[in-house]
Amino acid sequence: MRTCTTLLLIPALILGCNRAKTDPTGKLDLESWSETARDGWAEVSVDITDQHGAFMVSAQTETEGVYLAVEEVWDPDGNLRMSWEDWYEMDEWIGEPFDPWYKDVYFNWPIRAEDGPLTPGTWSVVVGAVDDWWAYKKAELDLTVQRKTDSDLDNATVQAWVVYAKGIEKEDGVQEAVEGAVEEWTRIWAPYGLKLQVEYDGMRGLDPAVPVPGEDSEDLLTLSKRSNGEQIVLIIGETVDGDEWTYGMAGGIPGPMVPSDRSAIAISWLVHAGQDGTFTDDEVRVFGGSLAHEVGHYMGLCHPVEDGYESWDALGDTPTCSAQTSCEEDLGANLMFPYSICDWETCSVQETLTDDQVSVSQYYSGAL
Amino acid sequence: MSPIAHALALLVFIQQAPAEDWTPSAEQAAVYQALSVRDAPDCAAVEALATDPLDALRTVVEHAAMPPWAPMRAAHCMLTRHPDQARDDLLSWVGQAKTRGLGLLVLSELDTLAEPLALEIAGAALAGPLADDARPRLADSAVPSVKALATGGGD
Numbered sequence: 001m002r003t004c005t006t007l008l009l010i011p012a013l014i015l016g017c018n019r020a021k022t023d024p025t026g027k028l029d030l031e032s033w034s035e036t037a038r039d040g041w042a043e044v045s046v047d048i049t050d051q052h053g054a055f056m057v058s059a060q061t062e063t064e065g066v067y068l069a070v071e072e073v074w075d076p077d078g079n080l081r082m083s084w085e086d087w088y089e090m091d092e093w094i095g096e097p098f099d100p101w102y103k104d105v106y107f108n109w110p111i112r113a114e115d116g117p118l119t120p121g122t123w124s125v126v127v128g129a130v131d132d133w134w135a136y137k138k139a140e141l142d143l144t145v146q147r148k149t150d151s152d153l154d155n156a157t158v159q160a161w162v163v164y165a166k167g168i169e170k171e172d173g174v175q176e177a178v179e180g181a182v183e184e185w186t187r188i189w190a191p192y193g194l195k196l197q198v199e200y201d202g203m204r205g206l207d208p209a210v211p212v213p214g215e216d217s218e219d220l221l222t223l224s225k226r227s228n229g230e231q232i233v234l235i236i237g238e239t240v241d242g243d244e245w246t247y248g249m250a251g252g253i254p255g256p257m258v259p260s261d262r263s264a265i266a267i268s269w270l271v272h273a274g275q276d277g278t279f280t281d282d283e284v285r286v287f288g289g290s291l292a293h294e295v296g297h298y299m300g301l302c303h304p305v306e307d308g309y310e311s312w313d314a315l316g317d318t319p320t321c322s323a324q325t326s327c328e329e330d331l332g333a334n335l336m337f338p339y340s341i342c343d344w345e346t347c348s349v350q351e352t353l354t355d356d357q358v359s360v361s362q363y364y365s366g367a368l
Numbered sequence: 369m370s371p372i373a374h375a376l377a378l379l380v381f382i383q384q385a386p387a388e389d390w391t392p393s394a395e396q397a398a399v400y401q402a403l404s405v406r407d408a409p410d411c412a413a414v415e416a417l418a419t420d421p422l423d424a425l426r427t428v429v430e431h432a433a434m435p436p437w438a439p440m441r442a443a444h445c446m447l448t449r450h451p452d453q454a455r456d457d458l459l460s461w462v463g464q465a466k467t468r469g470l471g472l473l474v475l476s477e478l479d480t481l482a483e484p485l486a487l488e489i490a491g492a493a494l495a496g497p498l499a500d501d502a503r504p505r506l507a508d509s510a511v512p513s514v515k516a517l518a519t520g521g522g523d
Contacts, residue, residue: 167504209476244444244473245408247437270472274436275429275443277469283436293406307405339405340435344392347434 024230025157027368028257032144037129040136041071046123046145048076053151054118056144056365058258059127060104063139067100070107071128076121082111084128087314093302094314095253100130102214106256108300112315113359117151144258148365155193156367160295161231162198163223165206168236174269177279177287178236181272184288185295188335188351192358194367199231210237210266213251217261224256224263232298232366233264234291240266247271248294255298257366265294282346289335289350296336299364301357303338304331315356392427399424403438411445422450426457429470443470444477451481458485462493462502471498475505483511490517 035042046055059068073082084098097107107125110116129139150156162178169175179200186196203223211217220235227233232255240246248271251262272287273279279287304318305311305327312320318334321327332341333352341348353361361367392400395418402414415421428442443461446454461470475493478486486509493502494517506518 238472239476243448243477244437244440245410247406270469270476271437271440273469274433275439275469276466277472282434286435303406307407338407339401342404342432342434342438344400344432345434 024228025368027150028146028148028230028365030144030146030229030258032142032258034140034142037127037139037141040130040138041126041128042141042143044125044127044143044145046125046147048118048120048123048147050120051149051151052118052120052147053149053153054116054363054365055109055123055147056254056257057107057109057125057127058104058144058146058256058260060142060260061129061139062103063129063137065131066129066137066139067103067131068105068139068141069100069128069130070097070105070125072124072126073107073109074124074126076119076123081115091311092314093306093311095300095302097254100128100134102262104256104260104262106252106254106258106262108254108363108365110363111300111360112363113356114316116153116359116363146257146365148368150368153359153362155195156362157195157197158189158295158299158367159228159231160196160198160234161227162200162234162236163206164200164202165208165210165235165237166204168208168238168269169200169202171238171269173279174236174273177269177273177284180279180284181287181291184285185292188288188292192353192361194358194361203235206235206237208238209242210235210240210268211261212241212246212249213255213264213266214262220251220261220264221259224259224261227259227263230257230366230368232295234295235264235266236269237266238270239268244268244271248290250294250297253297253302254300254364265298267291267294286340286347292335292351296353296357296361299367300360301336303336304334304354304357305338307338315354315360317354317356390431392431393424395419396424396427399442400428400432400438403428403432403441404435408437408441411441411449414441414445415449422446422453425450426454429457440469440473443473447474447477448480451485455485455488458489459492462489462498463496465497468498468501472501472505475502478506478514479510483513486511486514487517490514 044057071084075081087098129137131137248267250265256263302313304313309322319330321330331337335351398417418424425442425446429439432439458474461467462474490506503518509515
């Protein structure tokens with residue numbers, strides 16, 4: 001039997017700061033329940049009215065040796081709208097939901113403009129539970145459906161909760177740099193109808209070597225339980241996972257809107273500050289681009305082309321280029337381009353989004 | 369301006385001025401490009417692009433201003449894969465305020481180094497302008513002898 005819960009009932013004060021104060025808009029409802037996938041799969045029904053613009057299905061399991069993925073999506077008229085087989089070992093990628101890589105899966109629908117609009121009726125999403133060899137396994141599933149009552153695909157507000165790990169906000173110039181980067185991110189998003197509503201907090205109990213999302217961090221799970229349920233959580237640490245290789249990492253493509261150890265984007269301030277550890281205006285600009293880029297992943301955007309020029313996103317209006325020169329020419333100004341185009345001293349501006357990329361962002365259930 | 373002050377000012381200018389005639393080699397450029405990727409390959413893959421990886425990495429650390437993660441990743445590769453050959457670089461980074469970012473990088477990865485080198489670097493950090501940065505980071509070390517330095521103990 002399904003029992004409704006709300007994220008707002010989860011106790012706060014675990015890590016040592018006040019709970020985020022932004023009130024939820026009420027545009028994202030939530031229904032969660034548990035069930036056993038006896039044959040290794042579960043069919044999740046989602047009732048949609050003409051008030052709904054998109055929905056997200058989340059599935060999590062603690063069953064040992066089991067990984068989850070979405071297998072099929074069926075519309076109210078009984079048409080198969082998307083299948084994992086369409087995306088298996090393809091040179092186009094649409095995000096993580098069809099790959100059984102994790103013990104949880106997060107599926108936002110519609111994904112692209114061509115997948116929408118969402119028609120009223122009962123949609124069905126089939127979630128598979130498999131082992132390392134992709135054989136179906138019986139599993140206990142915690143399932144959640146979130147529906148957003150916002151069908152405006154031209155304008156949306158995204159709530160972000162920027163959390164400083166232990167002591168980071170006291171580092172000279174870091175708070176100013178982060179706030180400058182958020183201003184830059186806000187400016188990048190504005191032409192696409194995406195507005196930001198940001199709250200800041202400090203977490204004295206959170207390691208400044210921020211854990212990698214998706215690697216069983218209790219701290220990330222606890223932190224995500226304390227967001228207001230509509231926020232994307234960004235954690236500013238000194239490093240991600242204790243080294244300076246990773247400048248930032250999103251918890252998923254798309255990322256969850258329910259609590260999990262993947263429900264965050266981890267960002268290193270130090271890697272963005274460079275050799276001298278202080279921020280120039282250029283570094284703040286690039287920092288803002290990193291925030292917009294990583295949150296873009298979290299909202300479901302893939303790189304339009306991967307480094308190597310042999311695989312691409314599944315969007316119709318991002319050119320399918322196949323060499324460095326043509327890719328930089330066609331896509332080098334795109335926010336989601338896989339690398340910065342720099343000449344050792346400066347980097348070119350990368351902040352455009354195509355119409356199809358904007359649609360993916362606007363369909364994301366956290367864009368309200 | 370006195371002749372000595374003029375000479376010092378000129379020296380500072382020379383040290384700070386970009387070497388306009390400097391041009392990266394093809395290998396250095398390839399390493400820089402690989403380190404500029406947002407989801408970069410690992411150090412081994414980057415180093416495979418150069419016949420003298422340490423030289424290429426050091427070049428990126430010293431010459432690349434942007435993107436900021438390129439020199440930081442190059443420094444990470446130097447520290448994790450060539451710690452003995454890069455000893456002077458590591459000591460220099462923790463010993464100067466102008467390389468505080470690199471110094472913090474070294475301090476955050478100190479536990480990955482052999483203990484004698486870690487102790488040498490920790491000592492240098494405590495003796496220089498990054499001492500206040502070093503102390504709490506050394507206190508978090510999993511290596512008892514390094515940790516002891518933070519509180520003034522140790523050998």
